Amino acid sequence: MAKIAGKRILVTGGAGFIGSNLCDALLAAGAEKVVCLDNFFLGKMENIAEAMKDERFVLYRDDARQFGVVQSILEKEKTEVVFNMATIALNYSFFNPFDAYLDNVQIANTLLELMKVGAFQTLIHTSSSEAYGTAQYSPMDENHPTNPTTPYAAGKAAADLMVHSFYKVLGLDISIVRPFNNYGPRQNAEGGLAGIIPATARRIRQGQMPVVEGDGEQSRDFIYVGDTVRALILAYEHEESRGQIINLGSGTDISINHLLKTICDCMGYTGEWEHRPARKSDVRKLCADASKARKLLGFEPQVSFEEGIARTLEWYGERYQ
Numbered sequence: 001m002a003k004i005a006g007k008r009i010l011v012t013g014g015a016g017f018i019g020s021n022l023c024d025a026l027l028a029a030g031a032e033k034v035v036c037l038d039n040f041f042l043g044k045m046e047n048i049a050e051a052m053k054d055e056r057f058v059l060y061r062d063d064a065r066q067f068g069v070v071q072s073i074l075e076k077e078k079t080e081v082v083f084n085m086a087t088i089a090l091n092y093s094f095f096n097p098f099d100a101y102l103d104n105v106q107i108a109n110t111l112l113e114l115m116k117v118g119a120f121q122t123l124i125h126t127s128s129s130e131a132y133g134t135a136q137y138s139p140m141d142e143n144h145p146t147n148p149t150t151p152y153a154a155g156k157a158a159a160d161l162m163v164h165s166f167y168k169v170l171g172l173d174i175s176i177v178r179p180f181n182n183y184g185p186r187q188n189a190e191g192g193l194a195g196i197i198p199a200t201a202r203r204i205r206q207g208q209m210p211v212v213e214g215d216g217e218q219s220r221d222f223i224y225v226g227d228t229v230r231a232l233i234l235a236y237e238h239e240e241s242r243g244q245i246i247n248l249g250s251g252t253d254i255s256i257n258h259l260l261k262t263i264c265d266c267m268g269y270t271g272e273w274e275h276r277p278a279r280k281s282d283v284r285k286l287c288a289d290a291s292k293a294r295k296l297l298g299f300e301p302q303v304s305f306e307e308g309i310a311r312t313l314e315w316y317g318e319r320y321q
């Protein structure tokens, strides 16, 4: 079994929501060096404020698409493992579909080219349940067809195919994890790219109504970010995961109506909701078959939905009064 302790690790997108939580977890697990590469499209310095205090952590504010950039960093930092967490948020697809698509594909391409020439040993590549599109059956196992409905998701699916084919042809040391909907501290709370949980909490705090798009019966499989980060590390450590695509979800889907009601209950909000038309290309249902992660990684989410929502709202409450 591989060990994170003592490893030199690059995290692309390390100043983002999941990436920054991962950086903290890697430092806590005894990594020798954690190198964060982020272009700050959505990354935030406050996300890595704690990590920055650790002398084993180093930040590069640059573009993970660029071969020369990543090559120089890998050489300088003598990195052995890469966790690819960089992406441009799904909602950006509606504004600039080309960049939303290409960011996913080009970063994967750069990492694979560098891996092919031995610039680092192991890649833990992050996919997304959005690659599947709406559930054709439920729960969705890893053999579920991919039918992406947004350029973001198309970019994730395309990158997955590329990464998986490089594993097959070149036998590179690669695992692909496919998280379902993450939530928790540090998810972006501002502007049009905000996650639904922080955006709803912010609206309620500011005296606005929560917004529901469509009938609210579209559902997602929510997983707390701390659980995802633990599973990412397990995916590195369990070498049986090489060449595999592994869902990371709870195995239960929750409707947006139920999610909003839970947030309202937690925040003591009893007012009306604002109804808006359904989002174009919105996926109707996502629910993970989580058995492969259980079998290959011994992974089981530990934070229940209710507990996770309570922790998340407390975290946002402390920061955004």
Ligand SMILES: NC(=O)c1ccc[n+]([C@@H]2O[C@H](COP(=O)([O-])OP(=O)(O)OC[C@H]3O[C@@H](n4cnc5c(N)ncnc54)[C@H](O)[C@@H]3O)[C@@H](O)[C@H]2O)c1
Residues within 6 Å of the ligand: 012, 013, 014, 015, 016, 017, 018, 019, 037, 038, 039, 040, 041, 042, 043, 044, 062, 063, 064, 065, 084, 085, 086, 087, 088, 089, 103, 107, 126, 127, 128, 129, 130, 156, 178, 179, 180, 181, 182, 183, 188
């Ligand atoms: N949040 C979720 O619910 C969810 C669900 C499934 C999969 N994922 C995947 O998990 C990973 C992390 O997602 P997240 O929610 O933390 O997103 P995020 O937007 O919070 O973080 C992504 C980070 O990547 C950075 N970035 C984007 N393009 C870059 C580039 N070219 N070079 C360097 N940095 C770049 C951004 O600035 C940002 O900090 C992504 O691969 C995403 O597709 C997320």
